[in-house]
Amino acid sequence: MKWLGNLLTSIKSELFAMVGVLAVCGIGAGIVGWMHIQRQDDQLATRDAQISRLAEANKNWGAWERRQNQLRDLEQRNVLLLQDKLALIQSQNAAAAMQLQKLRDENAEVREYMSRPIPAELRRLLNAN
DSSP, X not given: OXXXXXXXXXXXXXXXXXXXXXXXXXXXXXXXXXXXXHHHHHHHHHHHHHHHHHHHHHHXXXXXXXXXXXXXXXXXXXXXXXXXXXXXXXXXXXXXXXXXXXXXXXXXXXXXXXXXXXXXXXXXXXXHO
């Protein structure tokens, strides 16, 4: 064992230097690791904030989309109602025209009345609408 003591005595300063270098490297690696973890935590916090904003925007987008669908449904129902009303008006107009033609064909007094020219003032009033 004496030989080990002699060996260690001769390289004692080099051993202390290596231990010191390893300690400094270990501390440096620990600091670098801690900084890396901090940067990752900051990135995670930033991403969490972005995800929260996007989730809120997505929630608002969903409400907007639902409202748009409601408006489209109302518009479609409105179109159908207008088509029904237009068909009703056209059928009533056709029925009135047929009744008027029948009355003109069957009644000489009506035929004579309808053959008269429409006064200019009344024609302007009717054409204005």
